[in-house]
Amino acid sequence: AQKITQTQPGMFVQEKEAVTLDCTYDTSDPSYGLFWYKQPSSGEMIFLIYQGSYDQQNATEGRYSLNFQKARKSANLVISASQLGDSAMYFCAMREGRGGSNYKLTFGKGTLLTVNP
Amino acid sequence: ETGVTQTPRHLVMGMTNKKSLKCEQHLGHNAMYWYKQSAKKPLELMFVYSLEERVENNSVPSRFSPECPNSSHLFLHLHTLQPEDSALYLCASSHARQGVNYGYTFGSGTRLTVV
Numbered sequence: 181a182q183k184i185t186q187t188q189p190g191m192f193v194q195e196k197e198a199v200t201l202d203c204t205y206d207t208s209d210p211s212y213g214l215f216w217y218k219q220p221s222s223g224e225m226i227f228l229i230y231q232g233s234y235d236q237q238n239a240t241e242g243r244y245s246l247n248f249q250k251a252r253k254s255a256n257l258v259i260s261a262s263q264l265g266d267s268a269m270y271f272c273a274m275r276e277g278r279g280g281s282n283y284k285l286t287f288g289k290g291t292l293l294t295v296n297p
Numbered sequence: 298e299t300g301v302t303q304t305p306r307h308l309v310m311g312m313t314n315k316k317s318l319k320c321e322q323h324l325g326h327n328a329m330y331w332y333k334q335s336a337k338k339p340l341e342l343m344f345v346y347s348l349e350e351r352v353e354n355n356s357v358p359s360r361f362s363p364e365c366p367n368s369s370h371l372f373l374h375l376h377t378l379q380p381e382d383s384a385l386y387l388c389a390s391s392h393a394r395q396g397v398n399y400g401y402t403f404g405s406g407t408r409l410t411v412v
Contacts, residue, residue, distance in 0.1 A: 215400045223385050225403035271340070275400065284353075285391075285401055289339040 183207065184272050184288035191293050193262045200247070201257040201291045203272030211277030214255040215285070216246065219269040228270075231255055233277075262295045269293075300324045303388050303404035311412055312378055318407045320371040320388030328393035329371040330401065331363060334385040346371060347393040378411045385409075 185204045193199040205214065216228040231239045231246045239246040247256040259266055272288045301322045310316050320329065331343040345353035346365040354363075360382075362374040371388055385408050389401035 213400070217400075217403075223387075223406040223408065225387060225389070225401075227400055227402070230400060273400070284342070284345070285389075287340045 182288075183286045184274055186272055186288035186291050188291045189289075191291055193259075193293065193295055195264060195295055195297050196261055198258060198260045199262055199293065201259070201270050201272075201293065203255045203257065203288060205253050205255060205272070205274050207253075207274065207276055209276040213275045213277075214246070214248070215273040215275070216244070216255075216257045217271045217273060217287075218266075219271065219290070221268070225271070229257065259293075264295050264297060267293060267295045301388060301390055301402050301404035303386075303407050305407060306405065307408050307410075309410045309412060310375070310378065312380075314378075315374070315376040317375065318373040318386055318388075318409075320373075320390075320404055322369055322390040322402070322404075324390060324402060326390035326392055326402070327368050328391050329365060329368075330389045330391075331371065331373050332387040332389065334387060334406075335381075336384075340387070344373075375409075378409075380411050383409055383411045 183206050187202055212233045214231045218226045218228050229239050229241045229244045229246050231248045238248050243260045245258045269290045269292050271290045273285050275285050304319045328347045330345050333341045333343050342355050343357045344363040349365050360377050364372040385406045387406045388404040391401045
């Protein structure tokens with residue numbers, strides 16, 4: 181079974197509007213971390229935002245916020261006021277806390293976001 | 298500049314060539330990773346080094362040979378590659394075993410084309 185599922189291969193949004201990128205995860209570990217990365221066409225992976233499984237509040241970083249619904253095992257990324265520079269591939273990832281493999285970051289397949297002017 | 302430097306950025310090599318990819322970090326991290334990213338495929342974890350010891354090798358063909366001489370440097374030695382090995386190779390580093398709130402810092406990648 182996939183640990184991280186991103187069901188939207190591609191998304192389009194108008195400049196200045198908000199967009200939500202979906203991510204669901206699967207783990208039996210009570211301790212885990214969820215991450216979102218942005219990958220522009222240049223290839224580098226840029227860290228955007230982090231949410232811990234024990235965090236009571238949704239994480240926010242500037243225009244990025246994470247809609248964390250623990251019972252549903254979802255961790256959707258919300259980008260407010262989209263900009264043309266937000267056009268990129270977005271990856272959801274998870275790091276689980278238990279056992280010797282807690283260094284391992286598992287990625288979803290990604291969502292390609294296109295921001296239209 | 299992310300703190301993780303990969304060289305070269307682009308590489309074109311023939312199937313009989315031998316080349317090496319280099320990754321360097323000075324973030325004080327003690328775990329380093331090689332990922333392969335092919336077109337329309339998810340990121341594939343290839344190798345993991347934690348405290349300079351290889352802890353994971355995800356069924357990667359022997360034509361890929363990693364080397365981690367110290368916690369700051371990671372190499373991927375390539376020989377007799379196939380065209381399907383053409384991909385973006387990403388290096389990353391992190392703190393090993395320090396809790397789930399540590400993600401990875403990635404390099405900019407090496408875009409490899411095998412001809």
